Amino acid sequence: MTFVYRPVVGVTTERLEIDHQGDKLALWQKYSDQTPKQNAATIIMAHGFGGTINHALLRYGDRFAEAGLRVILFDYRCFGQSSGWPRQWMSIQRRHEDYERVIQWCKEQHTCDEHAIVLWGSSLSGGHVMDIASKNTSIAGVIAQAPFADGKANTGSLKSALPLLYSAIRDKWREKRNKYPYYIASIGYPGEVAAMSSADAIPDDLWQQNIEANWENRITPRVFLEIINWRPGLKTKDIQCPLLVQVATKDVVTPPEPAQAAAARAPLGKCINYDIEHFEIYHKEPFEQAISHQLGFINEFIKLPLAHQRAHYREQKSAHVDKGQISGSSKDGSQAHE
Helix, strand or coil, rough: CCCCCCCCCCCCEEEEEEEEEEEEEEEEEECCEEEEEEEEEEEEEEECCCCCCCCCHHHHHHHHHHHCCCCECCCCCCCCCCCCCCCCCCCCHHHHHHHHHHHHHHHHHCEEEEEEEEEEEEEEEHHHHHHHHHCCCCCEEEECCCCCCCHHHHHCCCHHHHHHHHHHHHHHHHHHCCCCCCCCCCCCCCCCCCEEECCCCCCCCHHHHHCCCCCCCCEHHHHHHHHHCCCCHHHHHHCCCEEEEEEEECCCCCCCHHHHHHHHCCCCEEEEEEEECCHHCCHHHHHHHHHHHHHHHHHHHCCCCCCHHHHCCCCCCEEECCCCHHHHHCCCCCCCCH
């Protein structure tokens, strides 16, 4: 099965770099004729755990730009086409700093409306955007797709957790002694020592991941010493803007229950469930459903020129939608489904 990225006619993509703590963050800016030249509603997008800005996320960006949004995608430091050393150094705190830097940069641009900035994150970045929005009251909306919501609930079995803990301690020991990192694979097959090694951890388009994206299948496992106590889903009660949480109910990489609870906990939270695995949401019909729901969600608080044409809910498909309005999420995590 192959998934080919084809740029959308009418969408302009620009490559940018911005300074950040001595490094360069690589940015992709997308817009269309429907996008206002000044003070445009802006969506900021970042990749997941060990990913980069590649074909899957560029497809999302094209759809948002078509609908009239200004789109900013970026690679975190040490990943993809952003600078930083050591390569593949993953840190929750540093990623939050990167995201905040891009938010601040957008606010400084006359092309972006600082009062209409939406954060978009998938997988681990779904946790980042929930965490950041719980502290940053200037955000207009948040989309968390198949998000990581609770480190304690995501540790897996003792058999799989122990090798990761050993790797994390070994890598941290090397860091303290200014030695080269001890790397492990980002994704692997069941039984392998990798950050993600469940049955649904290998995406169908793995062979494409490194095309023009500088993707590497390795990360610094020291991050697990942060992740185990990182629980962004518990912070959604402090998010003051609308929050959309899209849950893959067959997800083993990021379990669905903490994400569903995170949506219910948010004052303006909304949850949509999809009967799919973690990586399926990036392609084909699940992608079409997800992007349609995302545009419809944004159009509830930011009126987009073309959103009403694209953001219809596909009632005959596999997605189950919470019938409540954004402000009507249940607080006990229960949901009413169609």
